[in-house]
Amino acid sequence: xxxxxxxxxxxxxxxxxxxxxxxxxxxxVALTLAGIVAGALLxxxxxxxxxxxxxxxATYVFGGWYALRAIVAALRERTIEVDLLMVLAALGAAYVxxxxxxxxxxxxFSLSNVLQHYAMARTERAISSLLELRxxxxxxxxxxxLVEVPLEEVAVGALIALRPGDRVPLDGVIVRGRGNFDxxxxxxxxxxxxxxxxxxxxxxxxxxxxxxxxxxxxxxSESTLARIITMVSEAQARKARTQSxxxxxxxxxxxxxxxxxxxxxxxxxxxxxxAFGDTFYRGMVLLTVASPCALVISVPAALxxxxxxxxxxxxxxxxxxxxxxxxxxxVIAFDxxxxxxxxxxxxxxxxxxxxxxxxxxxETLARAELQSEHPIARxxxxxxxxxxxxxxxxxxxxxxxxxxxxxxxxxxETLVGSPRLFQDGGLSLPSALQAEVDRLHxxxxxxxxxxxxxxxxxxxxxxMDRARPDAAERIRELRxxxxxxxxxxxxxxxxxxxxxxxxxxIDEVHAELLPEDKLRIVEQFGRTYGxxxxxxxxxxxxxxxxxxxxxxAMGAAGTDAALETADVVLMADDLSAIAYAVxxxxxxxxxxxxxxxxxxxxxxxxxxxxxxxxxxxxxxxxGHEGSTILVVLNGLRLLRNA
Ligand code: ADP
Ligand code: MG
Numbered sequence: 001x002x003x004x005x006x007x008x009x010x011x012x013x014x015x016x017x018x019x020x021x022x023x024x025x026x027x028x029v030a031l032t033l034a035g036i037v038a039g040a041l042l043x044x045x046x047x048x049x050x051x052x053x054x055x056x057x058a059t060y061v062f063g064g065w066y067a068l069r070a071i072v073a074a075l076r077e078r079t080i081e082v083d084l085l086m087v088l089a090a091l092g093a094a095y096v097x098x099x100x101x102x103x104x105x106x107x108x109f110s111l112s113n114v115l116q117h118y119a120m121a122r123t124e125r126a127i128s129s130l131l132e133l134r135x136x137x138x139x140x141x142x143x144x145x146l147v148e149v150p151l152e153e154v155a156v157g158a159l160i161a162l163r164p165g166d167r168v169p170l171d172g173v174i175v176r177g178r179g180n181f182d183x184x185x186x187x188x189x190x191x192x193x194x195x196x197x198x199x200x201x202x203x204x205x206x207x208x209x210x211x212x213x214x215x216x217x218x219x220x221s222e223s224t225l226a227r228i229i230t231m232v233s234e235a236q237a238r239k240a241r242t243q244s245x246x247x248x249x250x251x252x253x254x255x256x257x258x259x260x261x262x263x264x265x266x267x268x269x270x271x272x273x274x275a276f277g278d279t280f281y282r283g284m285v286l287l288t289v290a291s292p293c294a295l296v297i298s299v300p301a302a303l304x305x306x307x308x309x310x311x312x313x314x315x316x317x318x319x320x321x322x323x324x325x326x327x328x329x330x331v332i333a334f335d336x337x338x339x340x341x342x343x344x345x346x347x348x349x350x351x352x353x354x355x356x357x358x359x360x361x362x363e364t365l366a367r368a369e370l371q372s373e374h375p376i377a378r379x380x381x382x383x384x385x386x387x388x389x390x391x392x393x394x395x396x397x398x399x400x401x402x403x404x405x406x407x408x409x410x411x412x413e414t415l416v417g418s419p420r421l422f423q424d425g426g427l428s429l430p431s432a433l434q435a436e437v438d439r440l441h442x443x444x445x446x447x448x449x450x451x452x453x454x455x456x457x458x459x460x461x462x463x464m465d466r467a468r469p470d471a472a473e474r475i476r477e478l479r480x481x482x483x484x485x486x487x488x489x490x491x492x493x494x495x496x497x498x499x500x501x502x503x504x505x506i507d508e509v510h511a512e513l514l515p516e517d518k519l520r521i522v523e524q525f526g527r528t529y530g531x532x533x534x535x536x537x538x539x540x541x542x543x544x545x546x547x548x549x550x551x552x553a554m555g556a557a558g559t560d561a562a563l564e565t566a567d568v569v570l571m572a573d574d575l576s577a578i579a580y581a582v583x584x585x586x587x588x589x590x591x592x593x594x595x596x597x598x599x600x601x602x603x604x605x606x607x608x609x610x611x612x613x614x615x616x617x618x619x620x621x622x623g624h625e626g627s628t629i630l631v632v633l634n635g636l637r638l639l640r641n642a
Contacts, residue, residue, distance in 0.1 A: 021066075022121075026114050028062045032107040035059025040100050056099040063106025064090065066113065080254045083109075085291035088258070092284040093617060096277050101617040105288060108618075112625040116297060119632050120304065122639065133185055133204040133225060138169045141213065151220050160214045162207045170203050171223045172214040179210030186225065187314040187572035228571075232311050235319045242324065242592060243299040250296055257290045281617070282610060289606035289620040294628040298595030301635025306588040309639050314571035315581050322567045324592075325550045326585035331529045332483050332578070333522055335544070336490035336497060337465060338537035339554055339575075340504060343375050345465040347383035348446050352459035353433065359389070361459045365451055366391035368407040368414045372399055376449070379463050402491040402514040404449070412454040418493065420512060422450060433457050444499035447492050468575060472504045477579040482586065485529060489518045489544070518544040535578060552578065588638055595631045602627040 039055045067083040074081040086109045093102030137148045141159040151169055154160070160172065164179070178196035183189055183205045192208055195201060201214055204225035220226060265283040269276050303320035310317050317323055337343050352361040366384035369377035370391045384391060394407035394414075403424070404417015415421060419437060422429060429437065429450070437460060440448045446462035468474075475486055487508040490497050497511035510521055522544045525532040534541070534548035537555060542565045545551030553566035555573030570577040606623050609615050615623075 022117075025066060025110070025117065028065055029107065029110050029114055032059055032063035032103065032110060035062060036100060036103045036107060039103065043100075056094070056103065059099075059103045060090065060094070060106060063103055063110055066110060067106070080251055082250065082254055082291045082293050082296055085254060085257060085287050086293075089284040089287040089291075089617075092280065092287065096280050096284075098281060098284075098617065102284075104618045105621045108621045108625045112293075112628050115629055116301075116632050119636055120301070122305075122636065133167060134220075135167060135169050139163075154216055154220065156216050156219055158216045160216060162212045162214055164207060164209050164211060166207050168201050168203050168205050168207060168214065170214075170216045170220055171218040171225075172201055172216045174199050174201060175213050175215045177210050177212035179212055180208045182206040182208055183572075186228065187574075189314065189572040189574060228311075228316060231316055231318060231569075232307065235307050235317055241321055242596075243303070243320065246295060246299060250292060253292055257287060261287045261290075282614060285610045285615055285617050285620045286607065288617065289610055289615070289624050290603060291624070292599070292603065293624065294599035294602065294631045295596065297628060298599050298631045298635070299592055301632045302588055302591045302595060302638055303635075305635050305638035306584055309641070310581065310584055313577065313580060315577050315584075316569040316571065317581075318567050318569070322550055323585045323588050325531055326533065326568065326582060327589035328531045329533045329550060329582070330483065331485040331487065331525050331532045332478060333487040333489050333525060333532060333534045333544075333548070334506075335518070335534070335536040335541050336488050336492060336500065337375065339535055340471050340488065340500065341465040341467050343465065343537060345375055345379045345447065345463040347379050347461060348464045349440075349462045350383075350459070351436065351461070353457055356456075356458050359387075361451060361461070362387060363389050363391065364414055364453055364458055365416060365449075365461055367394055367409065368397075368405055368416045368451075370394065371397040371407075372405050374399070374405075375465075376447070376463055377405070380461065414451070414453045416449055416451050418491075418512070419448070419450060422452070427452070430457055433460070436460060441493060441495040444495040447496055467500055467503065471575060474575040474579060475505055477576075478582065481579050481582045483582065487525070489513055489521060489534075491515075515541070515543055519547045522547045552581070554578075584638075591634055591638060595634055598634075599627060599631055 035055060035058055039052065039059055042052045042055055064087055067081075067087050070081050070083050071087065074084075086105065090102035090105045093099070093105065135151060137150055138154050139146050139161045140149045140154060141161050146161055149158075154170060159175065160169065162168065168181075174195055174197050176197065178194065180192040180194050181201060182192045183202070185204050185206070186202060200217075201207075202225065203220075203223040261283045264286065265276075265280050268274060268279045299320075303323060306323055307317050307320065334340050337345075350358055350362055350365075352358050362384055365380055366389055369380045370393060381391070392409075394409045397405065397407045399405050400417065400421060403421040404415065407414050407416075415425070419429070428434075433450070437448055437450065440446065440460065440462060446464040449461045449463065451458040451461065478486060485507050486505075487510065488497060488501050488504075488506045489510050491513050492511060494509075494511040497509045500506075501509035510517075513521070518541065522532060522534050526547075526549060531549040533550045533552055534544050535552045535554060536542075536545050537553070545553060545565050550568060551566040552568045552570065554570045554575075554577075568581060570581070602623060606615065606620055610620065
């Protein structure tokens with residue numbers, strides 16, 4: 001049994017039949033209906049008053065039990081549930097002798113609650129299906145024998161034996177074998193990914209084809225899957241702004257309705273001379289039709305469904321509030337590297353200065369970059385490796401964020417980086433080198449890195465990152481979805497950035513930025529254009545992601561930092577999820593407003609009809625509960641794909 005459903009109360013009968021609320025609640029509804037029929041028949045045959053009252057009383061208990069429980073729980077926290085209005089109306093009806101009508105009210109009210117719970121359970125199931133991706137036991141290799149170990153007890157460093165068709169139980173690294181992995185459960189991406197020794201595999205993904213050994217890198221509670229589950233359940237619990245507003249308004253509204261109905265019952269007979277009984281009955285109808293049940297459920301019904309739909313597509317919203325914000329976004333800023341491009345640059349040219357050998361330039365470059373984490377460093381090292389250069393560790397190393405690296409060995413300092421690194425350091429390039437850098441920049445294709453060791457300028461190297469082939473199309477999709485301005489932010493060179501910007505159809509390019517510049521620009525956008533989204537790879541863009549109205553981290557299945565900093569996490573390394581998320585958020589917002597408008601309209605129409613032409617209680621209840629159910633069903637439409 002999942003931890004999510006354990007919150008409902010449970011009891012076991014001697015027969016072993018499980019009696020929890022999901023069984024008892026519909027049973028009580030059925031008993032209420034039976035009681036209504038029995039009560040009406042007994043009244044018809046003029047049975048003794050004691051018996052009739054006993055049946056009516058029992059019917060009220062069955063019909064009002066769950067509402068009463070909710071009311072008591074709410075009163076303990078000093079809040080008012082709208083259920084209170086319904087129970088008061090039913091008791092009031094009984095007071096003027098309209099027992100059957102009051103019972104019909106309770107019946108329809110509890111029936112509608114059962115239907116709502118059933119509907120909401122469908123969104124909860126989207127999370128339970130994630131829970132099912134976790135096995136109870138794991139096959140672990142120990143001294144060449146295989147043992148079954150409970151999931152929670154598998155230690156970091158243990159070796160797991162995976163058979164073809166097994167789900168990966170824990171995050172780890174492949175140490176033997178290669179195979180295809182279906183990651184769709186986490187990322188929504190249906191194409192299997194090939195992985196070999198040294199590659200990271202994530203809990204919840206499916207090993208399709210091979211027998212492999214995986215070394216565990218994280219305990220069960222910290223796996224990416226475990227964190228997704230926590231995040232999605234927390235997201236569903238966290239309230240959007242509209243919803244918290246409605247929750248607070250509900251309190252005052254409910255009190256206001258009770259007060260107004262009390263005044264109505266006391267004052268109308270005084271002034272109009274109509275009978276007290278009639279006015280009281282009308283007051284009970286008012287209490288029912290004015291209660292905001294549909295309004296209260298209208299927002300969560302939509303948001304929960306949308307969050308569940310998104311999770312199925314590998315898009316994690318960290319709360320309903322972010323759906324609301326994303327729907328209002330007009331500007332999206334993209335980090336270039338790793339977002340619009342693959343983020344795996346390759347070395348294209350190595351151009352030594354006169355008197356320097358290519359070997360010397362490359363060896364110096366590789367040694368200086370050896371300890372850097374930057375994708376540029378990885379490109380240089382794999383290029384050096386292909387040329388059979390094995391760099392030695394430098395004596396000191398430091399990264400100069402957004403500009404380059406500084407390393408030293410043999411009492412001599414080496415600088416590698418963008419022209420800005422040298423400008424800022426007060427070093428001006430010799431004119432021949434400057435001319436070459438300008439020429440390369442003019443081509444606008446690659447990032448130019450300058451290498452200087454001691455007093456000598458050794459030359460330049462260029463690295464190029466490929467744009468994602470679908471980037472231009474995805475940007476068009478975003479425009480079609482209603483995003484008005486698309487911006488690129490990058491630490492890379494102006495010419496390279498502009499060339500890519502033109503190719504992809506981007507409105508505005510800001511280049512040669514340091515991380516703090518990105519943050520400043522994102523804040524500026526917020527002030528100029530209103531809600532702004534920032535899309536980054538989540539690794540070195542954390543400040544800008546945090547500064548944006550809504551931070552979207554992409555390709556996050558493997559990185560921990562991104563899961564923490566962003567508001568929306570795209571599990572797949574794929575741009576198409578952004579337009580999906582934007583469209584989903586706008587669809588959600590439309591449905592939220594439809595629900596709110598409809599719920600309010602029904603209340604207004606019913607209240608006016610009750611005050612003017614008069615509405616029988618059962619009809620008022622049908623209108624009231626009907627609108628509640630319609631609003632929930634309308635919200636559930638968000639579980640479906642558009
Ligand atoms: P982006 O905004 O595209 O993610 P960064 O802020 O990481 O770029 O880096 C900006 C620029 O700084 C790079 O284009 C490069 O010129 C220079 N740079 C950063 N790190 C390194 C490095 N390890 N080696 C050489 N140059 C670097
Ligand atoms: Mg970056």
